Amino acid sequence: MGDPGPTGRFGDFGGRFVPESLVPACLELEVAFRQAWADPAFHAELDRILADYGGRPTPITECGRLSDELGLRLFLKREDLAHTGSHKLNNVIGQALLARRMGKGRLIAETGAGQHGVATATAAALFGLECVVYMGEVDIGRQALNVFRMELLGAEVRAVTSGSRTLKDAVNDALRDWVASVDGTHYCLGSVMGPHPYPWMVREFQRVVGDEAREQFRARTDGADPDVVVACAGGGSNAAGTFAGFADFTDSVLVGVEAEGGAALTVGIPGVLHGMRSALMQDESGQILEAESISAGLDYPGIGPEHAHLAAVGRARYVTAGDAEVVEAFQRLGRTEGILPALESAHALAWVFRAAATGELPQGSTVLVTLSGRGDKDVGQVRDILRAVEGRGS
Ligand SMILES: Cc1ncc(COP(=O)(O)O)c(C=O)c1O
Numbered sequence: 001m002g003d004p005g006p007t008g009r010f011g012d013f014g015g016r017f018v019p020e021s022l023v024p025a026c027l028e029l030e031v032a033f034r035q036a037w038a039d040p041a042f043h044a045e046l047d048r049i050l051a052d053y054g055g056r057p058t059p060i061t062e063c064g065r066l067s068d069e070l071g072l073r074l075f076l077k078r079e080d081l082a083h084t085g086s087h088k089l090n091n092v093i094g095q096a097l098l099a100r101r102m103g104k105g106r107l108i109a110e111t112g113a114g115q116h117g118v119a120t121a122t123a124a125a126l127f128g129l130e131c132v133v134y135m136g137e138v139d140i141g142r143q144a145l146n147v148f149r150m151e152l153l154g155a156e157v158r159a160v161t162s163g164s165r166t167l168k169d170a171v172n173d174a175l176r177d178w179v180a181s182v183d184g185t186h187y188c189l190g191s192v193m194g195p196h197p198y199p200w201m202v203r204e205f206q207r208v209v210g211d212e213a214r215e216q217f218r219a220r221t222d223g224a225d226p227d228v229v230v231a232c233a234g235g236g237s238n239a240a241g242t243f244a245g246f247a248d249f250t251d252s253v254l255v256g257v258e259a260e261g262g263a264a265l266t267v268g269i270p271g272v273l274h275g276m277r278s279a280l281m282q283d284e285s286g287q288i289l290e291a292e293s294i295s296a297g298l299d300y301p302g303i304g305p306e307h308a309h310l311a312a313v314g315r316a317r318y319v320t321a322g323d324a325e326v327v328e329a330f331q332r333l334g335r336t337e338g339i340l341p342a343l344e345s346a347h348a349l350a351w352v353f354r355a356a357a358t359g360e361l362p363q364g365s366t367v368l369v370t371l372s373g374r375g376d377k378d379v380g381q382v383r384d385i386l387r388a389v390e391g392r393g394s
Pocket residue numbers: 086087112113114115116190191192232233234235236237238239296297298342344345372373374
């Protein structure tokens with residue numbers, strides 16, 4: 001998982017499919033990132049902020065009770081313990097530092113679950129930048145707590161009322177804003193998607209998750225690597241950051257778990273959306289289909305182009321988890337380990353639980369799951385789901 005070069009291609013995927021007015025901004029960002037990433041002073045400042053402010057390194061936790069139940073050795077990489085409650089801050093601090101280097105005083109972002117919006121609002125407050133977050137109306141409804149968090153942090157949340165009123169439409173509106181405001185605005189994109197250099201740059205900002213996890217895992221297991229490394233994938237940033245620590249350094253099997261209703265790599269076909277060529281859910285005439293998932297962060301009909309490439313060359317495999325088993329996984333981790341995961345992260349766990357039960361994960365396997373975020377934001381939604389299920393049962 002290296003540098004895709006100036007074209008931003010990962011095999012047949014990636015690229016920079018943007019209106020002409022955005023090409024200079026993408027090129028400026030690529031140059032700024034290349035210079036910063038080669039600059040030890042940039043790394044020193046990023047690492048210092050991620051440590052002193054962000055709470056890195058996050059630990060890995062071996063799940064004793066769950067491991068016994070499953071017949072595995074299960075470890076979690078605890079991004080839920082990072083400041084703001086998910087991996088999203090790693091990318092946002094990097095991009096906010098770049099915005100400052102480029103002299104841009106305004107950050108815009110799209111958000112689904114609200115975690116990327118919260119992280120962007122947080123970085124904007126930390127660096128004294130203006131912040132506007134685009135969020136679909138449906139997601140505003142199911143992630144109300146995060147909307148209020150963003151407002152408390154001084155950001156303006158703009159409701160997106162077009163299309164399916166979820167993440168895909170929020171990206172459209174953020175791109176539209178960027179076209180109109182490009183001189184003073186940096187688009188702080190939240191995942192390994194969009195036009196080059198975002199998929200590569202965001203993966204590099206998230207690489208810290210995989211690099212830490214590999215070293216921490218080896219320290220616990222006399223230098224061994226996990227048999228299987230699992231992460232959920234919406235746009236794919238926590239998975240890409242995790243996989244970057246293992247793909248070229250270990251023989252670990254890499255598994256990305258998409259939402260059943262947002263399974264770009266299972267049912268998708270190649271196409272162009274949001275500035276990238278990748279696997280997309282679309283109909284025969286190329287219309288993008290609406291994703292549908294209880295998890296706002298995985299409710300996206302595409303996936304980052306590097307994942308499409310990793311799937312095509314067989315270095316990673318991609319599977320799905322359905323809403324009902326995800327809610328069960330959410331509860332099971334809480335009851336057995338005292339950790340409430342984000343619904344997004346619960347997809348990764350749901351697949352592990354199923355694969356352990358069916359024998360797809362052999363007894364005694366060592367499994368590392370990236371727990372991309374904490375479940376506080378989802379408690380109200382899960383309560384409503386469980387009440388509805390109880391109501392149907394009585
Ligand atoms: C906790 C958490 N995990 C995962 C995701 C999915 O994003 P990605 O696939 O880019 O990691 C989100 C998105 O909002 C999230 O909030």
